[in-house]
Amino acid sequence: MFMTHDELWNQALSEIEVNLTRANFITWFKQTAVANLQDGVVTLSVPNGFAKEWLKTKYHKFILRAVRNINHDVKDVDYIIGQYKPADVERKRPAYEKRHTSENTLGSAEFNEEFTLRDITIDPDTNLNPRYTFETFIVGSFNELAHAAARSIVKSLGGSYNPLFIYGGVGLGKTHLIQAVGNEVLKHAGKPRVLYVPTERFMGEVVEALSTQGMGRLKEKYRSVDLLIIDDIQFIGRTEKMQEEFFHIFNTLYQSNKQILISSDRHPKAIPTLEERLRSRFEGGMIADIGLPDRETRMMILKTKTETKGVVVPEEVLWFIADSIKTNIRELEGALNRVVISSKLANNPITLDETKKILAHTALEPRRFTSFKKVLRCVAEFYDLNEKELIDRSRRKEVVRPRQIAMYLLREDLKSSFPFIGEKLGKKDHTTVIHACKKITQELKNNPTLEEEIRAVREKMYSL
Known part of the structure; x- marks a missing residue:
């Protein structure tokens, strides 16, 4: 069956999207297109050099796998910086291609608008997607507290729920809800200034500002808003500099009674490298979780x-x-x-x-399965350790705890034997492993923070 470049890429995007948060998907894939397909190599057009490097280093395997699932002849993906071409270039294609496309049409204009990435009209001033509204947000028992809190801050920006911290697993509607707040606030009289920013974009802006001596302008940009919405804040724990810059912006807005809305895939206490001063500020407002839908x-x-x-x-x-x-x-x-x-x-x-x-x-899909190496890698990454530290005999508190969690996951998820786990993790006696598994199992009954940490590690294990 003949398939145009646009059709190939649209189908690939539907595969890629399920592996990413909505915010990251929009940030990195919105202005991309297949520029060429020749000799088994797909050439992907991206908007700038930063996006090119980020896609190559962070998302290449997802892109290649998605394209291969659709076209088995594809061997590799290359990236070029080029002008993004909207869907109306269809009119300029040769008649032969147009005939084949019409035979395989996707239907009405409404269908094309909803099922392709081309027509997502992100507001360039706020970064908000107008399709994310309270009217299209489905409320159930799993998210009613977060929804009620979000509705509340719309009525009173900078009030009692400041900051509002919403957390939950990947793909449960956090991005939809926090952007719905922004879109609702924009309807207020006086035109409040709203800014929605995925954390990875914030980090990119800080890096660029530091290299161009533009931190003053960047800080002024963030400090001038009435509502700041930060998505996926867990990523900010990677570096101290990012946390420091966000801390100062947070304080300025908070002291000026400006509203701060934050989302994360875990509770603040479960972000291992988050500085205590940020964690205490996040916990000083309202924290609401989004669970699994029935x-x-x-x-x-x-x-x-x-x-x-x-x-x-x-x-x-x-x-x-x-x-x-x-x-x-x-x-x-x-x-x-x-x-x-x-x-x-x-x-x-x-x-x-x-x-x-x-x-x-x-x-x-392989994300439903895991392995010994994946368990170690994900536990180490979550707790900001090297895999070698889990395997060594270190008795440091910050290593012992993650090692016990790794032992628990190897036993529960892989059904590995106690002697095998002990041999692999520091050549421990099997009784040490039994003790660790019992300790974690018992603590899970009364420690929701530990439960959230293990859920986040598992989510990462099965998404690789």
């Missing part, structure tokens, strides 16, 4: 998506998707997109049997 809520989310997109999908198909993907709302939407796009490209009706075939690989 079956009925997942179904409601899917129905809302189909209504928004103007697509008719049989209810049995929606139930199948809801039962197949239980822990990630973004994956739910990605699976729905994949089913609808595939049926449109093949010009086939959406049926349960076809859906099972399209999503067959979802249940078999």
